[in-house]
Structures are given as structure tokens and as C-alpha cells.
Amino acid sequence: KDELQRASADEIMVHGWLHQTDDGITPKQRSDSKEGRFPDEVHPFQHEEQNHSVTERRRELVERLSNEHGQKPTTLGFMHCASLTEFSVPDRRLPGAMWQYQWWDRSEAARLLSFKGCERTLAEVSRELDRSPHIVGKMLQDYDIDIAKFGICEAKTLEELASEVQNGSARLMLDATTHKKLVRVVDVVLLRLYSSHKKDRLLIEVAEKYPDGRRRSASRLPGSKKCPHENSQETAIRIMKDLLGMSADGAHLIFEHKEVYEEEMDSPSFPGVRTVYRKEILEGCLKEDNTKEALRRIGLPEGHTWSVEDCKGNTKFFSWMSEQQANENKVKLKAEGSEEVSGLVMPPVGMSEKDLVEYLQSCHVDLSGFGVGAAKSLKEFSSELMHGESSLLTDAVGKVVRVVDQVLLVMVAPSDKILVEVAYVAPDGSKQWHHRLPVAKARPDESQFVTARRLLQKQIRIDANQVRLDPSKARILEECVKCPRIPGMLTVHRRRLIEATVM
Numbered sequence: 001k002d003e004l005q006r007a008s009a010d011e012i013m014v015h016g017w018l019h020q021t022d023d024g025i026t027p028k029q030r031s032d033s034k035e036g037r038f039p040d041e042v043h044p045f046q047h048e049e050q051n052h053s054v055t056e057r058r059r060e061l062v063e064r065l066s067n068e069h070g071q072k073p074t075t076l077g078f079m080h081c082a083s084l085t086e087f088s089v090p091d092r093r094l095p096g097a098m099w100q101y102q103w104w105d106r107s108e109a110a111r112l113l114s115f116k117g118c119e120r121t122l123a124e125v126s127r128e129l130d131r132s133p134h135i136v137g138k139m140l141q142d143y144d145i146d147i148a149k150f151g152i153c154e155a156k157t158l159e160e161l162a163s164e165v166q167n168g169s170a171r172l173m174l175d176a177t178t179h180k181k182l183v184r185v186v187d188v189v190l191l192r193l194y195s196s197h198k199k200d201r202l203l204i205e206v207a208e209k210y211p212d213g214r215r216r217s218a219s220r221l222p223g224s225k226k227c228p229h230e231n232s233q234e235t236a237i238r239i240m241k242d243l244l245g246m247s248a249d250g251a252h253l254i255f256e257h258k259e260v261y262e263e264e265m266d267s268p269s270f271p272g273v274r275t276v277y278r279k280e281i282l283e284g285c286l287k288e289d290n291t292k293e294a295l296r297r298i299g300l301p302e303g304h305t306w307s308v309e310d311c312k313g314n315t316k317f318f319s320w321m322s323e324q325q326a327n328e329n330k331v332k333l334k335a336e337g338s339e340e341v342s343g344l345v346m347p348p349v350g351m352s353e354k355d356l357v358e359y360l361q362s363c364h365v366d367l368s369g370f371g372v373g374a375a376k377s378l379k380e381f382s383s384e385l386m387h388g389e390s391s392l393l394t395d396a397v398g399k400v401v402r403v404v405d406q407v408l409l410v411m412v413a414p415s416d417k418i419l420v421e422v423a424y425v426a427p428d429g430s431k432q433w434h435h436r437l438p439v440a441k442a443r444p445d446e447s448q449f450v451t452a453r454r455l456l457q458k459q460i461r462i463d464a465n466q467v468r469l470d471p472s473k474a475r476i477l478e479e480c481v482k483c484p485r486i487p488g489m490l491t492v493h494r495r496r497l498i499e500a501t502v503m
Contacts, residue, residue: 063092082413082502086422089461096427099459101438102420109418112437113410115495117479122167122448125476125494135391135444136162139172139347140273143182149271156269168228168447175276177343184267184275185344189235190223192333193251194285195300201320203298204331206305211313219329221281222318228449229471231464232258233503236282243308243316244298246290253284255465259335262342276344281335349443350385351392353378359392360488363400369487376485391444393492402483402491405442407451411467411500437497448474448496456500466503473499 081087082103091097137147137158151157161184164170175181195201205222209215222243226235233255237248244250259281267275286295299306303320310316326333351359357378360367371377376384384390390404411419421439424432440455442448452469456462475497483491 082415088425089459091424092458092461094427098425099421100423100425100431101460102422103413103415103417104420105417109420112418112420112435113497115477115479115497117477117493117495120476120478122474122476135349135393136165136172138351139182139349139445142348143180145182145272154268155271161270161273165445166447168449169225170275171447171450172347172445173276173344174347175343176345182273182347183264183344184270184273186275186277187226188223188277188279189226189232189239190221190279190281191236191239191253192221192281192283194283195303195320196288197252197285199285199323201303201322202326202333204319204321204326204329205316206319207317209315209317219326219331221331221333222316223279226280228447229469231453231468232280232282233465234468236284242310243318245308246294249287250290250294251284251286253282255282258282260342261332261335262344278342278344279335281333346443347445348386349388349391349445351382352386353382356382356385360400363394363398365400366488372487374484375487381486388443389441390491393444400489401480402486402489403444403494404491405444405494405496406439407442407448407455407496407498408437408439409452409455409500410437410473410497411502413502442496448498451496452498452500468501468503470499470501 081101084103086100086102088098088100091099140147140158147158149155150161161170164184165172169186171185173183173185175183191203193203195203203222205218205220207215207217222239224235224239224242226232227238230238233253236253236255240246240248240251240253261279261281263277263279264274265277267273286300295301297306299318299320305317305319307315307317321329321331323333357367367378369375370381385392390402393401393403395401409419413419419438421434421436423434426432438455438460440451440459442451446454449469449471453464456467457464477495477497479493480490481493
């Protein structure tokens with residue numbers, strides 16, 4: 001990286017990689033060395049191991065660009081797969097490899113649902129991240145965000161941001177379009193809802209009044225933040241119920257096609273952190289068989305302005321407009337072209353070997369056992385952390401513990417059978433037998449539901465709207481053990497079982 005140490009053009013031309021003879025030396029190099037211009041020894045290029053997170057981010061961006069240009073990655077028609085005894089899914093990371101799945105009866109799968117350890121609540125586990133500012137705080141500091149401003153005046157604390165990240169209401173992501181830019185991301189679902197199939201009028205939010213009496217104008221499509229466990233379909237149905245007082249049967253909503261765009265703005269709650277609202281637009285129209293009373297409540301057929309109070313005590317005002325009127329009021333109705341290709345990717349996690357040594361020494365962890373016998377070296381441990389395969393937390397008394405966090409999906413088909421990951425097939429045809437629930441390692445900076453969705457979409461390749469996650473049936477089991485591979489600290493195996501129902 002030091003420009004003064006870089007090879008010149010002439011030195012590159014005589015490098016051993018270029019037109020070598022049998023003895024590995026080029027004729028030009030031999031001639032020049034005799035004249036004393038270049039040494040006989042050619043120093044080889046040093047290959048630096050590519051950062052795993054960099055590779056994953058590049059793959060993510062390439063997939064999105066391919067998707068934009070019509071080369072869409074295959075997703076499964078999962079109702080068809082649910083009717084089969086077994087099926088296979090290609091591994092997106094390794095051409096020629098695939099995952100094999102089978103549907104097992106509940107009685108047969110019962111042994112896969114039994115784990116050792118004590119059961120804990122999500123609230124208990126979530127609080128642990130608040131005691132470990134080195135995870136969220138260090139991420140912010142690595143991107144030159146001053147966390148000293150958090151918790152001053154109206155700004156929220158670092159612990160509150162960590163809680164948002166842990167429960168999934170927001171995520172910290174990297175904007176790959178700008179160098180070293182970390183942003184807070186909030187997912188929103190919007191409805192482009194027409195009064196009939198003729199598409200003559202659509203619903204627009206025109207104002208909002210807060211519980212303290214303050215009122216502000218608005219010109220936007222009706223919508224809501226997506227809850228961590230929800231897919232777009234569930235959020236849209238909730239909007240229909242909360243804002244229109246209608247069930248999903250009151251409108252024809254098109255879930256197969258959605259438009260996505262992003263809006264970025266400053267966040268007064270978290271100074272120095274830009275917030276990106278990642279918005280999905282779903283289109284639909286009211287059905288003709290709605291009752292007159294139901295239509296009257298929402299200003300139809302006349303098109304009157306009407307209001308509704310949400311669960312937080314805010315009153316939202318709506319009006320029916322033509323598309324021309326909406327455009328005149330500068331309402332964003334559609335995502336245009338390249339807006340749908342997001343540059344948001346997951347940021348690096350973990351610590352470099354140097355940072356890891358400093359952190360462990362500051363916590364009085366004995367480092368003498370690393371790299372001895374079966375124990376991992378500090379470099380290997382750092383690599384594990386940077387892959388997101390584990391994380392370091394401090395317990396209630398301030399001791400460092402290693403946490404291996406896994407999300408296991410209990411996926412239930414309409415036939416009431418359970419999905420089992422049977423094997424992984426390598427490109428050469430060899431098999432690694434698993435016989436386990438579908439599983440993914442959870443990053444320390446993401447919600448368990450975000451991990452579950454990632455497993456569904458990236459590994460099993462299922463449309464998110466085909467599966468419903470049930471937060472009420474989520475279970476967390478923890479087992480604390482001594483791991484010979486990681487000396488000097490205890491390891492907590494945390495298994496999160498989340499039920500997913502095929503819709």
C-alpha cells in the first residue's frame with residue numbers, strides 16, 4: 001500500500017509471473033540483471049486473504065444488479081415444494097453445490113426439537129447487548145460517528161440504539177455507494193390503494209395530529225413501519241385493519257409485485273447517524289362488494305377527507321385524489337428505475353486480531369492458551385468473530401463470554417409436517433449428512449427475525465410472503481460450557497427456535 005514500495009512498470013514486466021522460461025527467469029530479466037539494472041531475485045506478489053464480509057457484500061450487490069437486469073435468482077414455488085417428500089436448493093455461494101431438504105412427520109422430527117439448556121426470554125437476551133457497547137459503539141466509532149453526543153438533550157442513548165438493533169425495529173447497514181458510510185435502516189410498507197379497479201382515485205395521507213395537539217401537513221401514501229417478524233403482506237394487512245378498519249378481504253392487494261426505494265434523512269434521535277427509510281410499495285384496489293357503511297367510514301363514495309387515530313394516539317387525515325392531483329401535491333407514487341437497486345449491505349462485524357488482543361487484555365483474559373494444542377489461535381478467533389459466527393459479550397459481573405447464537409426454523413407445512421435439512425451436497429457429489437432443522441448463525445447486530453428471514457430468502461430461497469413467523473412461539477435456550485477451542489472464557493450456546501408457517 002506504500003506507493004514508494006510499489007514496483008515500477010519495468011519491474012512488473014520482468015516479474016516471474018510474466019513469460020517465464022523453464023528456469024522461471026525471463027530473457028529480459030536475465031539480460032538486465034547482467035547489466036546490473038535489476039537483481040536476479042524476483043520478489044513474489046503477496047496475496048492478502050480477502051475479508052469474508054467484503055466477499056459477501058460484493059455477492060449481494062452483484063445479485064441485485066443481476067436481478068435488475070432480468071437475471072433473477074430462482075425462488076421456490078414453496079406450496080409446490082411443501083407437497084413433495086423432498087427437494088433441493090442450489091447454494092448461492094458455491095456453483096454446483098446444493099442443500100437437500102425433507103418433510104418429516106412431527107413424531108419423527110420430535111428428537112430434533114429437543115435441546116439442552118435453560119429457557120430464557122427475548123427481553124433478557126436483548127438486554128445483554130446494552131451491556132456490551134463494544135459491539136454497536138465500536139461499529140459507530142469505526143465509521144467516525146461520535147457516540148459522546150448520544151444521550152444528550154433530546155438525543156437517545158447508545159443503549160437505546162443497541163436495543164433497536166437487537167429487537168429488529170432498525171438495522172445498522174453499510175451504504176456501499178459511499179466510502180465508510182454507516183446508516184440506520186428502517187423498513188416501511190406503503191399502500192398505493194385505489195378506490196376501485198378503474199384506478200380513478202387513490203388514498204393519500206394529507207396531515208397528522210400528535211397527542212399534544214401539534215399538527216403537520218403530509219403528502220404521502222399511507223403506510224407503516226414493518227414489525228421485525230412481519231413480511232410485507234402481513235404489514236399491508238395490518239395497515240388495512242388499523243387505518244381502514246377493513247380485513248384483507250376488503251381489498252384486492254397484489255403481493256407478487258412490489259416497488260422498493262430508499263429515502264435518507266438526518267436522525268435527531270441519533271446525532272451523526274443518517275437514517276434510511278427503505279420503502280416497499282404494494283398496489284391494490286377496494287373490492288366492489290364492500291358495504292356502504294364500510295365505504296362511508298373512509299370517505300367514499302363522495303371522496304371526503306376522513307381521519308383515524310392510531311395506537312400511539314396520533315390522528316392521521318386522509319383524502320382520495322386522482323393521480324394527477326397526487327402528482328401536483330408531490331406525492332411519490334412509484335419507484336423509478338435504478339431506485340430499486342439498493343446499495344445497502346451488512347457492515348463488517350467482529351474485531352481485528354490487534355483489536356481483539358487489546359480488548360481481551362483490558363478484560364483480564366488469559367491469552368496464553370490460544371494457539372496451544374487444539375485451541376484456536378488469536379488470528380483464527382478474530383476470523384471467527386469477523387465471519388459473524390460468534391460474538392463477545394460481558395456478563396452481569398463484567399466477565400467476557402463467547403456467544404454462539406443460532407436461529408433454527410421450525411417450518412410447518414399445511415400438512416403439519418416439519419422441514420428438515422437432510423444433507424449438503426458438494427459440487428463433486430459428496431454429501432455431508434446433517435439431519436437437523438434449517439439453521440443459520442445470527443450476527444450480533446441483527447434481530448433473530450432478521451436472521452430467520454435471511455435463512456429463508458438466501459438459503460432456502462423462499463418468497464418472504466409465503467412464510468409467516470410466529471413471535472409468540474419463539475423459544476430461546478442457552479447452555480454454558482467450556483470450549484477447548486476457545487480458552488480463557490466460557491462459551492454460551494444460544495439456540496433460538498422460531499416457528500415458521502407456510503401460508
